[in-house]
Amino acid sequence: MSFTPHTLEDRDEMLATLGVSSLKELFADIPKSAHLAKLDMPDGISEQEVYDRLHALSHKNAHELTCFIGGGFYDHSIPSAVDTLSSRGEFFTAYTPYQPEVAQGTLQAIFEFQSMICRLTGMDVANASMYDGGTALVEAALMAIRSTNRPRIIVAGGLNPIYRRMLDTYTRNLHIDMEELPVDEGAVDRVKLASLLTDQTAAVIIQNPNFFGTVEDFSDIAAMAHAHGALMIASVYPIAMGLIKSPAEMGCDIVVGEGQSLGLPLSFGGPYLGFFAVQKAHVRKMPGRIVGETTDRHGNRCYVLTLQAREQHIRREKAASNICSNEALCALRATIYLSLLGKQGLTDLAKTCMTKAEYAKAQFAQIKGVRIKNSAPTFNEFMLELPCNASDLVAELIPLGLIAGFPLGRYYPELQNCLLVAITEKRTQVEIDAFVSAVKGLLK
Amino acid sequence: MSKLIFEESVKGRKAVSFPKPSQAESAYATIQLPKALAATHPVELPEVSELDVIRHYTRLSCKNFSIDTHFYPLGSCTMKYNPRICEKTAALDGFAGLHPLLPQLRRGEALTQGALELVWDTQRLLCELTGMSGFTLQPMAGAHGELTGLLLIAAYHKDKGNTRTKVLIPDSAHGTNPASAAIAGYEVISVPTDAHGDMDLEAFKALLTPDIAAVMMTCPSTLGLFERNILAIAELAHANDTLLYYDGANMNAMMGYARPGDLGFDVVHLNVHKTLSTPHGGGGPGAGPVGVKESLLPFLPTSIVEKDALGKYWLRYDRPKSIGYIAPFYGNFAVLIRAYTYLLHLGGNGLKEATEYAVLNANYIRAKLKPYYAEAYSRICMHECVFTAELQMKKGVRALDIAKALIDEGFHPPTIYFPMIVHEAMMFEPTETESKETLDRFIEAMIRIAKEAEANPDSFAEKPLTTEISRVDETKAAKAMVLKA
Numbered sequence: 001m002s003f004t005p006h007t008l009e010d011r012d013e014m015l016a017t018l019g020v021s022s023l024k025e026l027f028a029d030i031p032k033s034a035h036l037a038k039l040d041m042p043d044g045i046s047e048q049e050v051y052d053r054l055h056a057l058s059h060k061n062a063h064e065l066t067c068f069i070g071g072g073f074y075d076h077s078i079p080s081a082v083d084t085l086s087s088r089g090e091f092f093t094a095y096t097p098y099q100p101e102v103a104q105g106t107l108q109a110i111f112e113f114q115s116m117i118c119r120l121t122g123m124d125v126a127n128a129s130m131y132d133g134g135t136a137l138v139e140a141a142l143m144a145i146r147s148t149n150r151p152r153i154i155v156a157g158g159l160n161p162i163y164r165r166m167l168d169t170y171t172r173n174l175h176i177d178m179e180e181l182p183v184d185e186g187a188v189d190r191v192k193l194a195s196l197l198t199d200q201t202a203a204v205i206i207q208n209p210n211f212f213g214t215v216e217d218f219s220d221i222a223a224m225a226h227a228h229g230a231l232m233i234a235s236v237y238p239i240a241m242g243l244i245k246s247p248a249e250m251g252c253d254i255v256v257g258e259g260q261s262l263g264l265p266l267s268f269g270g271p272y273l274g275f276f277a278v279q280k281a282h283v284r285k286m287p288g289r290i291v292g293e294t295t296d297r298h299g300n301r302c303y304v305l306t307l308q309a310r311e312q313h314i315r316r317e318k319a320a321s322n323i324c325s326n327e328a329l330c331a332l333r334a335t336i337y338l339s340l341l342g343k344q345g346l347t348d349l350a351k352t353c354m355t356k357a358e359y360a361k362a363q364f365a366q367i368k369g370v371r372i373k374n375s376a377p378t379f380n381e382f383m384l385e386l387p388c389n390a391s392d393l394v395a396e397l398i399p400l401g402l403i404a405g406f407p408l409g410r411y412y413p414e415l416q417n418c419l420l421v422a423i424t425e426k427r428t429q430v431e432i433d434a435f436v437s438a439v440k441g442l443l444k
Numbered sequence: 445m446s447k448l449i450f451e452e453s454v455k456g457r458k459a460v461s462f463p464k465p466s467q468a469e470s471a472y473a474t475i476q477l478p479k480a481l482a483a484t485h486p487v488e489l490p491e492v493s494e495l496d497v498i499r500h501y502t503r504l505s506c507k508n509f510s511i512d513t514h515f516y517p518l519g520s521c522t523m524k525y526n527p528r529i530c531e532k533t534a535a536l537d538g539f540a541g542l543h544p545l546l547p548q549l550r551r552g553e554a555l556t557q558g559a560l561e562l563v564w565d566t567q568r569l570l571c572e573l574t575g576m577s578g579f580t581l582q583p584m585a586g587a588h589g590e591l592t593g594l595l596l597i598a599a600y601h602k603d604k605g606n607t608r609t610k611v612l613i614p615d616s617a618h619g620t621n622p623a624s625a626a627i628a629g630y631e632v633i634s635v636p637t638d639a640h641g642d643m644d645l646e647a648f649k650a651l652l653t654p655d656i657a658a659v660m661m662t663c664p665s666t667l668g669l670f671e672r673n674i675l676a677i678a679e680l681a682h683a684n685d686t687l688l689y690y691d692g693a694n695m696n697a698m699m700g701y702a703r704p705g706d707l708g709f710d711v712v713h714l715n716v717h718k719t720l721s722t723p724h725g726g727g728g729p730g731a732g733p734v735g736v737k738e739s740l741l742p743f744l745p746t747s748i749v750e751k752d753a754l755g756k757y758w759l760r761y762d763r764p765k766s767i768g769y770i771a772p773f774y775g776n777f778a779v780l781i782r783a784y785t786y787l788l789h790l791g792g793n794g795l796k797e798a799t800e801y802a803v804l805n806a807n808y809i810r811a812k813l814k815p816y817y818a819e820a821y822s823r824i825c826m827h828e829c830v831f832t833a834e835l836q837m838k839k840g841v842r843a844l845d846i847a848k849a850l851i852d853e854g855f856h857p858p859t860i861y862f863p864m865i866v867h868e869a870m871m872f873e874p875t876e877t878e879s880k881e882t883l884d885r886f887i888e889a890m891i892r893i894a895k896e897a898e899a900n901p902d903s904f905a906e907k908p909l910t911t912e913i914s915r916v917d918e919t920k921a922a923k924a925m926v927l928k929a
Contacts, residue, residue: 001789001790001791001794002790002794002795002797002798002801002876003524003525003527003721003798003876003877004797004798004801004876004877005877005878005879006801006804006879006880010879010880011801011804013880014804014805014808014880015804017808017811017812018804018807018808018811023800023801023803023804026800026803026804026807026824027670027701027702027803028824029669029670029672029823029824029826030670030698030701030702031672031674031675031707033675034674034675034702034706034707035701035702036700036701036702036703036706038700038792039572039573039699039700039792039795039796040572040792041569041572041573041787041791041792041795042788042791042792043791043792043793043794044788044789044790044791044792044793044794045788045789045791047527047529047789050529050533050785050788050789051529051532051533053788054533054536054562054781054784054785055533055536055538056558057538057558057559057561057562058533058536058537058538058539058558059538059558060538060557060558060559060561061538061539061542061555061556061557061558061559062546062554062555062556063537063538063539063540063541063542064537064541065555067543069543069545069546071545072772073543073544073545075541075543077462077463079459079460079494081459081460081494081497081498083535084498085497085498085501085502085505087531088501088502088505089510089511089512089513089526090505090506090508090510090512090513091505091508091510091725091726092510092526092723092724092725092726093510093511093512093523093526093723093724094508094509094510094511094516094724094725094726095516095518095521095523095724095726095727096724096726096727097726097727098518098859099509099847099851099856099857100913100916101848101851101908101911101913101914101915101916102507102508102509102514102851102856102908102911103507103508103509103726104446104504104507104508104912104913105504105505105506105507105508106508106726106727108446108448108504108507109501109504109726111448111927111928111929112448112449112450112929114927114928115448115450115928115929116489118928119487119488119489120487124928125927125928126927126928128727129728131584131585131588131728131729131771132584132771132772133772134769134771134772135584135588135771142627160772162769162772162773163772165746165768165769166768166769166770166771166772168768168769169595169745169767169768169769169770170591170595172595172598172767172768173595173598173628173629174629215477215481216481217480217481219480241483241487242483242486242487243477243482243483244477244481244482244483245480245481245482245483245484246483246484249484265540265541265778266540266541266542266543266544267534267539267540267542267777267778268539268542268543268544268556268559268773268774268777268778269544269771269772269773269774269775269776269777270544270584270729270771270773270774270775270776270777270778270779271584271728271729271776271777271778271779283925283927289727290927291927292921292922292924292925292926292927293921293924293926293927293929294916294917294918294920294921294924294926295916295917295920296913296914296915296916296917297914297915297917298913298914300912300913300914302913302916304916304918304921306918306921306922306925306927307922307925311619312587312619312620312622312623313618313619313620313862314619315619315623316619316622316623316632317622317623317625317626317632318626319619319623319626321623321627322587322590322591322620322623322624322626322627323585323587323588324585324586324587324618324619324620325585325586325587325727325728325729325730326727326728327725327728327729328725328726328727328728328729329723329725329726329728329729330725330728330729332501332725332726335449336497336501338489339449339459339489339490339492339497339500340459340460340494340497341459341460341462341489342457342458342459342489342490342491342492343486343487343488343489343490343491344458344486344491345458345459345460345462345489346486346487346489347483347486347487348462348464349462351473352462352463352464352465354475354477355465355469355470355472355473355475356465356469356472358472358475359465359468359469359471359472362472377477377478377481391549391550392550394549394550395549395550395551398549398555403543403546403549406545406548406549407549407550410548425462425463425464426463428463428466429465429466429468429469432469
């Protein structure tokens, strides 16, 4: 099966048009010595056989366990209409809207996405999306370096440790210094920050809520950064924006984040959705595609890719970024999701997540030897300090059908006894109670 | 003209309902964020019903040309049919519901054996398809693959103590090539194309100095032509310890006939959303897996899926020479499920057949249009053919005008003004999944347009006439900068 519709008659007629006698002749420019005899791959199989194979593979995964892991990637419910609409072929089999007359559907949807991201974050301008939250953060750091023409970035200790590693990978060859603030579940160390900030600092990066679940008002940090001419970058959790003061109000210049929570399945790590928003002064330094409103010849309102002079297909090696594609279909899903959620719905959903998490915290706090380690407010994720190794506890609970959370010892050797627990609206009281009593039982 | 979703909003209207806290949980609703932290106002999302949302986005979708609705010969994008079985397998609960941090738990790999096997087997099949020794599936797009490949090349040279600061790139290359090289920290040197559409070998020799880290090539080139000097280029490069990078944008022209690895390429990226038929999604998500020869294996990103002696799959994180984390996890996994499904479904024989018919279709268009449009280079092409609108320009009709006229004929336009070295370029890539009847209708339309350009060149300014909107004011968009509602 190759989905080629040609009959043998078609083939022969077409070959005759070209004046060649076989398909093979069309490949005469490939040097003979490099011709491949045959791909060492099995022949194709039927649709049913492929499905059976993939179905069997999918059953080797423990997806049915009750999941209390977050760490930046959350098990939120997805309304059915998101799948229905995003699986329309008119959306998912189109490509980048280079020809606006025949791509208004995609262009308007992206314009709505940009608008929603601006409203969520309070920022002036958002782009059409990035690959994921991690690469969005990397691009934000690179943009700050370009904008300020300074070589140093200060990173808060509460940044997702995977994103922290990504920053290292991408900046290794670029003569950029990464400076660390101490790892702490709570507030950013202002004294240390003040000692690191200089006129060589391009940006300060923080995450809110931080990796350990703590929510913080970083308005004063933004003011400190600005006093030194540095930019303030925040990576935020979009669902939390229903309850937390917007990063724009806290003084951010660039806001990025992972949009997976906005209607995308966990899917073992992707595809996800990076969002990227800036204040207007920075728009021309912003990476990624941008859609703008305009009119056609007859004055009708319409949408088009704009500010393309920043991009690689025009500027080549001088471009703001090497990015060509975005995650348009994921952005479409997020736009549909946020439309379905609505104004009151986002507040309600965020409140539900926080309330359930507070309930869970209260139950865990009653277990002897267990402590909620966060010393400041949290949203839907928190850190349990246990009287035992957290990895051991997680392993013990798997046979009971639950994934208790993420053991922090994996990235922080000093936190071997700490477990990061996330609660979404999908976790029922029954599931939370079962989790709590299982922990109680184990620690007896 | 459509309303924006915000303009359909009515105060107090709601769509879906989400789970609410239980009674016992609700007792904790009084715990709130301190005032300094709390939102000052609700986020202004639209207030609409579920049916409003369904109608709004269904209407929007109908404004798009797509593979499902139109022939879409957008050059260098490989707009082939996207088989629906791939959508079905990607949506399987056992994949879609899987948290990416699970394998990082102790013995957590046991919880994700199916997903890890899929990654491992995809790595293996891509190695065979390209002739490489190892693959990372982490890069999330073609350009992301390019950057990954260049970081691998930088790590290779650093490890050997080589000081290399420059990358050679043909002037026909896609813009992402120089942009990726710059972001990886390299200076870019452009290599000219010769009169036959191959890389200018003499110019290449002169530019191949000891500070060249790599040569980035697209093969077949963006002109749709196989690079006939490739073996000589590889030999010269390797003698200089310069690595050869393969931009896989055009791999649909070579499957089963030749492998980049056998041609001398050291690093390869594939665009699975092109060659392996994963949907383009209106501009992503794609995936850009990167393959390398043995000498570069130690540098591949963290992590790599391996298979142990007992047949169990596991993630190797302990890789001291690795360039590190390119993506948080294992790449765009659900895109890779689709690619894997496609690879199994077509098999070695099907992939080769896909390539054969992709090349046949492109040459058929080339042969039929030759009397009416000027070819950029007159040679047998691979999976795409490049024309110039030079003949039509004599009457003032540009490639852009021809593109808009095609819309009125019911076809998506080709790629225009690329490659940049071809004046008024028009690049047609029909792919293998289009029938002779479709190609014939398209060719007839192109011939009608050529005749119209001759007889009535002034008529083009108004085109397209059949779409809801006419040509858009791009200058106004850039000046007014209305980027949100």
